[in-house]
Amino acid sequence: MKFCSDCGAAVQLRIPADDTRPRAVCDACGVIHYRNPKMVVGTIPVWEDQVLLCRRAIEPRHGFWTLPAGFLELGETTGEGACRETVEEAGAHIELGSAFSMIDIPHVEQIHLFYRARLINLDFAPGTESLEVRLFREADIPWKDLAFRTVSQTLRWHFEDVHAAAAHHAGAAGPLGVLELGAHGVAAPQPGLRVSSISPQRG
Amino acid sequence: MKFCSDCGAAVQLRIPADDTRPRAVCDACGVIHYRNPKMVVGTIPVWEDQVLLCRRAIEPRHGFWTLPAGFLELGETTGEGACRETVEEAGAHIELGSAFSMIDIPHVEQIHLFYRARLINLDFAPGTESLEVRLFREADIPWKDLAFRTVSQTLRWHFEDVHAAAAHHAGAAGPLGVLELGAHGVAAPQPGLRVSSISPQRG
Numbered sequence: 001m002k003f004c005s006d007c008g009a010a011v012q013l014r015i016p017a018d019d020t021r022p023r024a025v026c027d028a029c030g031v032i033h034y035r036n037p038k039m040v041v042g043t044i045p046v047w048e049d050q051v052l053l054c055r056r057a058i059e060p061r062h063g064f065w066t067l068p069a070g071f072l073e074l075g076e077t078t079g080e081g082a083c084r085e086t087v088e089e090a091g092a093h094i095e096l097g098s099a100f101s102m103i104d105i106p107h108v109e110q111i112h113l114f115y116r117a118r119l120i121n122l123d124f125a126p127g128t129e130s131l132e133v134r135l136f137r138e139a140d141i142p143w144k145d146l147a148f149r150t151v152s153q154t155l156r157w158h159f160e161d162v163h164a165a166a167a168h169h170a171g172a173a174g175p176l177g178v179l180e181l182g183a184h185g186v187a188a189p190q191p192g193l194r195v196s197s198i199s200p201q202r203g
Numbered sequence: 204m205k206f207c208s209d210c211g212a213a214v215q216l217r218i219p220a221d222d223t224r225p226r227a228v229c230d231a232c233g234v235i236h237y238r239n240p241k242m243v244v245g246t247i248p249v250w251e252d253q254v255l256l257c258r259r260a261i262e263p264r265h266g267f268w269t270l271p272a273g274f275l276e277l278g279e280t281t282g283e284g285a286c287r288e289t290v291e292e293a294g295a296h297i298e299l300g301s302a303f304s305m306i307d308i309p310h311v312e313q314i315h316l317f318y319r320a321r322l323i324n325l326d327f328a329p330g331t332e333s334l335e336v337r338l339f340r341e342a343d344i345p346w347k348d349l350a351f352r353t354v355s356q357t358l359r360w361h362f363e364d365v366h367a368a369a370a371h372h373a374g375a376a377g378p379l380g381v382l383e384l385g386a387h388g389v390a391a392p393q394p395g396l397r398v399s400s401i402s403p404q405r406g
Binding site: 001002003004005006007008009010011018021024033034035036037038039071072073074075076077078079080098099102104106107109111128193195197 | 204221227242275279
């Protein structure tokens with residue numbers, strides 16, 4: 001940030017009174033401009049033993065595979081944003097489940113949050129940001145061609161859960177703990193959120 | 204946003220090509236400025252059967268009680284931010300636990316995330332943003348003087364957990380599932396995250 005977005009004057013980077021970090025401060029109109037990490041929200045859309053992935057038509061990581069996800073927008077809940085991205089990128093119809101993984105990536109100033117989801121039907125198609133959308137069994141997941149480490153981590157956890165559920169319930173996956181979208185204020189304990197963080201890649 | 208923070212020219216609010224929402228677009232330098240929800244991170248610092256609350260010395264909700272929490276900063280994980288806020292607002296020394304509650308508040312463009320935490324000692328004191336910091340037993344929680352609904356919701360869930368643990372373990376609270384800060388990439392299933400959302404208050 002070089003200019004004040006409120007008045008257009010040049011800003012100074014300095015530590016304001018009662019603060020501990022440098023901020024973009026406007027001496028013309030007095031506004032302090034804060035920057036904060038952004039949330040990326042997405043889903044793990046499941047159909048039987050398969051997961052829906054999208055091949056990216058945009059940078060970064062053009063041509064690589066990802067779970068449907070994108071930046072949370074103003075005015076929506078994380079679940080609504082995750083559903084919206086799943087429609088936009090994969091044209092998929094889902095039933096949203098519970099929050100599944102939350103991964104901090106401080107060096108890129110993002111938090112990635114993935115929800116469990118169940119495909120309602122097989123009527124999906126790539127949106128403008130995807131080259132291709134298809135279902136993958138675990139054995140076919142393109143691990144080396146995944147776009148982001150948060151996606152590979154989330155998929156590893158997902159298949160761990162599938163194996164654990166198979167061991168416990170003779171093949172039946174655990175309940176999704178489905179949230180009702182728009183049922184504001186309704187809350188239920190959510191099973192097994194994974195929380196982690198990712199540091200810069202070395203080498 | 205009225206002016207481009209990159210070049211200082213006036214911005215236009217319009218829907219860019221390949222987008223669906225109005226954005227602040229700079230026709231002088233071509234930059235599109237996105238705004239996204241912010242994360243507020245905090246803790247539930249527990250000592251025996253008591254919880255640490257702070258009375259706010261700042262607006263909004265000056266004079267009301269809150270759990271220590273604040274905006275997540277660039278370059279930190281949600282857990283690091285929650286610890287930092289607990290030090291800044293309450294001067295408290297804590298052992299951080301697992302993620303406990305995540306509440307969407309779309310109408311104020313925030314997500315509030317609270318971590319479980321255990322006070323290591325009773326050496327705490329109000330920071331510059333707090334008038335007073337003290338421990339409360341459940342019966343003494345100032346429910347009507349709490350600053351935010353995310354705080355009252357989180358405290359209600361916390362005491363539900365305490366009662367459930369007492370019923371199951373004859374008085375012993377459940378394990379915190381303590382995360383090691385800085386142990387990047389290490390992950391463990393986290394017990395019972397509550398996910399919810401809050402809509403605008405009526406009346």
